[in-house]
Amino acid sequence: MADEEDSLDRLGQYALRYVKPGHTIGLGTGRAASAFIRALGASNIKVRGVPTSGLAEDLGRSVGIPIVTLAEAEKIDIDFDGADEVDSRLNLIKGYGGALVREKIVAASSRRFIVLVGAEKLVPKLGHRGSLPVEVVPFGLALVTKKIKALGMKPRLREKDGNEFVTDNGNLILDCGLKPLANPARLERELHAIPGVVGTGLFLGMADTVLIAEKSGKIAVRKR
Secondary structure, three states: OHHHHHHHHHHHHHHHHHOOOOOEEEEOOOHHHHHHHHHHHHHOOOOEEEEOOHHHHHHHHHOOOOEOOHHHHOOEEEEEEOOOEEOOOOOEEOOOOOOHHHHHHHHHOEEEEEEEEEHHHEOOOOOOOOEEEEEEOHHHHHHHHHHHHHOOOEEEEOEEOOEEOOOOOOOEEEEEEOOOOOOHHHHHHHHHOOOOEEEEOEEOOOOOEEEEEOOOOOEEEEEO
16 A cells, blocks of 8 residues: 555656646546645645545645636646546546546546556456446436446445435436446447436546556556
8 A cells, every 4th residue: 555655646746747837737536636736735836726526625725725616717727637447548437536527527628638547547448347437416316227227237326434425516426337348438428318417437538648657666658
């Protein structure tokens, strides 16, 4: 675990080379994104941050990064975030941390989207780890569950501390068991066609650059 934390810290430090004073930065959610936020705060580079979650906002404020809303920012220069899976085309699965919808909005609002991962997150096909998060309006939970089962997946309501996990948007998350995907784009269309689905953890064609912390200690860079 200590080695993994050191690896993420190196990744966060490496990512600072993409940051310039005056930038507005998307602040992602999760361990890799948090390592970057801590590095950014320690660097004293003058930037503003648009957080993807309450956790990212709290961390950003705690390390001295001025926080603005997406509406106040008007534009985001670069978004830095992690991922749970990355395929060879730099398509992603995100959302194991529960912030997938806000993460996708911030990524789509950014001129550049840079993803920070450990080498263990690289997969031959999306779905390799067997789970896809889907954010759902609570009122539509029964319908969405039924429709997702009809697509051949196994949805399970996410819980935390024995209670339903509720996103920052007030919604629920279904963690959908699935096999590696032959056609992620088709599944994305099918899921969004279900009334009550707010968003999915499929981030297709969005990442511009992926920074990979390799076991050797080096940082590999992959670009779209």
